Amino acid sequence: MTLFAALRLPREILFGAGQRQALPVVARKLGQRALICTDARLAATEVFAEILAGLRAAGIEVRVDDGVQPDLPRESAARSAGAARDFAPDLVIGIGGGSCLDMAKCVSLLLTHGGALQDYYGEFKVPGPVLPIIAVPTTAGTGSEVTPVAVVGDPERTLKIGISSPYLIPAMALCDPELTWSCPRGLTAIAGADALTHAIEAFTAARKAPDASLAQENVFIGKSALTDQFALYAIRLLGRSLERAVTDGTDSEARADVMMGALAAGCAFGTAGTAAAHAVQYPAGALTDTAHGMGVAAMLPYVMSYNRPAAAPAFAEVGAALGLPATGSTDAQADAAIREVARLFAAIGIAPTLAALGLAPDQLEWTAEQAIGIQRLIKNNPRPIDPAGMRRLVQAAYDGDLAAAAL
Ligand SMILES: NC(=O)c1ccc[n+]([C@@H]2O[C@H](COP(=O)([O-])OP(=O)(O)OC[C@H]3O[C@@H](n4cnc5c(N)ncnc54)[C@H](O)[C@@H]3O)[C@@H](O)[C@H]2O)c1
Numbered sequence: 234m235t236l237f238a239a240l241r242l243p244r245e246i247l248f249g250a251g252q253r254q255a256l257p258v259v260a261r262k263l264g265q266r267a268l269i270c271t272d273a274r275l276a277a278t279e280v281f282a283e284i285l286a287g288l289r290a291a292g293i294e295v296r297v298d299d300g301v302q303p304d305l306p307r308e309s310a311a312r313s314a315g316a317a318r319d320f321a322p323d324l325v326i327g328i329g330g331g332s333c334l335d336m337a338k339c340v341s342l343l344l345t346h347g348g349a350l351q352d353y354y355g356e357f358k359v360p361g362p363v364l365p366i367i368a369v370p371t372t373a374g375t376g377s378e379v380t381p382v383a384v385v386g387d388p389e390r391t392l393k394i395g396i397s398s399p400y401l402i403p404a405m406a407l408c409d410p411e412l413t414w415s416c417p418r419g420l421t422a423i424a425g426a427d428a429l430t431h432a433i434e435a436f437t438a439a440r441k442a443p444d445a446s447l448a449q450e451n452v453f454i455g456k457s458a459l460t461d462q463f464a465l466y467a468i469r470l471l472g473r474s475l476e477r478a479v480t481d482g483t484d485s486e487a488r489a490d491v492m493m494g495a496l497a498a499g500c501a502f503g504t505a506g507t508a509a510a511h512a513v514q515y516p517a518g519a520l521t522d523t524a525h526g527m528g529v530a531a532m533l534p535y536v537m538s539y540n541r542p543a544a545a546p547a548f549a550e551v552g553a554a555l556g557l558p559a560t561g562s563t564d565a566q567a568d569a570a571i572r573e574v575a576r577l578f579a580a581i582g583i584a585p586t587l588a589a590l591g592l593a594p595d596q597l598e599w600t601a602e603q604a605i606g607i608q609r610l611i612k613n614n615p616r617p618i619d620p621a622g623m624r625r626l627v628q629a630a631y632d633g634d635l636a637a638a639a640l
Pocket residue numbers: 272274275303304305329330331332333335371372374375376377380381382383384393412413414415416417420424427525526
């Protein structure tokens with residue numbers, strides 16, 4: 234096997250309790266007129282008022298747009314960019330959950346290159362650099378603070394759609410785990426499960442032929458040497474601390490582990506990409522109106538089971554990173570890893586099946602058809618999936634039958 238790696242990351246990543254206080258100094262280096270994208274919840278908090286006061290005290294002119302809505306409707310980004318034009322920001326700061334960070338990416342894109350978001354759907358459609366973005370996450374999950382993708386809701390499409398371009402990677406990711414302390418139990422679980430799904434799907438992604446065009450023609454390039462390191466680190470941290478952070482939200486060590494796990498998982502999947510669990514979530518989430526993290530995590534054990542024949546050694550490594558003993562055959566260790574992921578997700582309240590997610594039996598066919606159509610994710614799956622295989626996988630995830638998913 235040729236040693237190969239590609240990695241695309243922000244220019245600077247800062248992580249640690251209290252690091253949000255560095256924001257004014259960091260922002261000064263990137264601009265003087267900052268547009269902040271956030272939501273009404275965060276904008277009303279004391280911690281946000283402190284952040285704002287810090288920026289203003291450093292001489293930065295700030296305008297706050299607190300109109301971010303969950304799942305980022307396309308028109309909301311167009312409105313936000315339109316309203317910011319007269320302010321002419323030279324820096325965009327996203328503070329909040331993945332929706333706020335993705336909004337910052339979209340607004341920065343529209344302010345720089347004009348047009349409509351639809352012009353940029355897909356991969357490599359952004360023509361050049363965008364206004365610098367500082368991403369300050371308040372959930373520990375999406376990894377959007379380091380990834381090249383913004384996920385948008387489009388009223389003309391049932392499924393959400395991605396804009397993927399290395400130009401959208403924030404210039405700076407500033408991760409302060411204290412900002413996640415206010416996340417309620419359910420949000421902690423769902424966001425953290427999304428992060429674990431990113432790490433496992435990136436670590437077990439298909440390995441592509443590493444020719445010189447691979448990273449030039451694909452935003453997401455599959456498994457490679459450096460993304461593997463970030464993915465394993467993420468799996469270790471989330472394995473040891475996600476359940477603890479959900480059970481006791483005041484456990485600051487567990488909160489820090491989970492935020493670092495989400496960040497590291499973002500560093501992995503931002504270049505490697507994700508796979509079938511994410512592909513099924515797009516239609517299943519649209520039909521059931523359930524959170525992204527809930528859907529991907531509900532699917533993950535079944536997708537692991539489907540992929541196990543093609544990636545048993547990688548799943549055995551996942552098991553070791555989750556703290557399982559490395560005893561028995563590789564296949565046995567891989568099976569144990571799948572069972573452990575299912576156990577962990579059950580313990581934190583993730584829906585155990587697509588039925589529990591709220592999908593109806595007559596929606597399985599459509600879900601499978603749509604999922605198989607999301608080629609950028611399907612091509613990343615370590616075991617090839619054809620329409621019949623996807624239909625079986627979706628049925629197994631509906632029935633709660635891990636063994637059937639492996640067929
Ligand atoms: N760009 C990427 O790489 C990427 C990856 C995965 C998911 N996503 C997208 O990210 C979005 C999901 O993001 P998310 O899971 O972070 O949630 P979110 O941004 O949708 O926020 C969910 C809710 O949590 C609240 N919230 C956020 N931080 C909080 C805190 N500290 N305390 C209390 N409440 C808080 C928000 O106000 C909101 O009501 C989806 O739109 C998904 O498609 C993007």
